[in-house]
Amino acid sequence: DVKVTQSSRYLVKRTGEKVFLECVQDMDHENMFWYRQDPGLGLRLIYFSYDVKMKEKGDIPEGYSVSREKKERFSLILESASTNQTSMYLCASRNDQGWETQYFGPGTRLLVL
Amino acid sequence: GENVEQHPSTLSVQEGDSAVIKCTYSDSASNYFPWYKQELGKRPQLIIDIRSNVGEKKDQRIAVTLNKTAKHFSLHITETQPEDSAVYFCAAGDNNNDMRFGAGTRLTVKP
Numbered sequence: 353d354v355k356v357t358q359s360s361r362y363l364v365k366r367t368g369e370k371v372f373l374e375c376v377q378d379m380d381h382e383n384m385f386w387y388r389q390d391p392g393l394g395l396r397l398i399y400f401s402y403d404v405k406m407k408e409k410g411d412i413p414e415g416y417s418v419s420r421e422k423k424e425r426f427s428l429i430l431e432s433a434s435t436n437q438t439s440m441y442l443c444a445s446r447n448d449q450g451w452e453t454q455y456f457g458p459g460t461r462l463l464v465l
Numbered sequence: 466g467e468n469v470e471q472h473p474s475t476l477s478v479q480e481g482d483s484a485v486i487k488c489t490y491s492d493s494a495s496n497y498f499p500w501y502k503q504e505l506g507k508r509p510q511l512i513i514d515i516r517s518n519v520g521e522k523k524d525q526r527i528a529v530t531l532n533k534t535a536k537h538f539s540l541h542i543t544e545t546q547p548e549d550s551a552v553y554f555c556a557a558g559d560n561n562n563d564m565r566f567g568a569g570t571r572l573t574v575k576p
Contacts (some may be wrong), residue, residue, distance in 0.1 A: 371490040383562065392474065394554060395509070395566040424542075434467060434478045442508070450496045 356457040364463045371430040375443030384426035389440040433464045471567025486570045488555035489537040495557040498538045503552045545574045
């Protein structure tokens with residue numbers, strides 16, 4: 353019963369390329385999040401969105417942008433990929449009832465060469 | 466902003482022993498403390514959580530304790546099994562869409 357999906361499990365891109373990571377949830381959740389996961393650093397919040405067309409910066413937004421044109425879809429964009437953006441990217445969503453309703457996607461492992 | 470410290474970063478126990486992972490947080494506004502388990506190659510999944518009006522919560526072999534005065538909370542796993550091997554993340558959240566994660570603990574349960 354997968355509820356949060358991400359467009360790719362693995363991606364290999366070159367420095368300078370524009371990269372799109374897509375996340376879709378089917379639970380009608382208001383809130384969606386993008387994290388990156390790096391060894392020894394845990395999960396760090398890049399951006400989140402609490403409604404369509406709304407976005408808020410997280411802890412590490414530099415080098416990233418996001419788009420939320422539809423409630424079910426939250427896209428993470430790397431305008432010009434760099435090697436330090438090689439990481440695991442996790443999308444999550446939750447409704448407004450509380451954090452315990454947060455669900456994660458399977459993750460996208462991005463390698464920037 | 467919130468800062469969540471998690472220890473240890475790695476933990477190895479013998480099957481049947483207990484495992485304890487500890488986290489501290491800095492923001493007194495935090496009121497929700499979940500624990501996530503991430504098996505190799507899989508997504509993090511919520512295993513247990515606790516709110517700030519509760520001191521302890523138990524679910525079978527897993528328990529979480531919270532000391533709000535000292536701003537620390539712990540995960541306890543008893544009678545560990547090899548399938549408990551995973552990375553565990555603690556987190557602290559408040560009412561303002563702000564949740565911070567610890568760096569993770571890699572638990573290995575040796576048969």
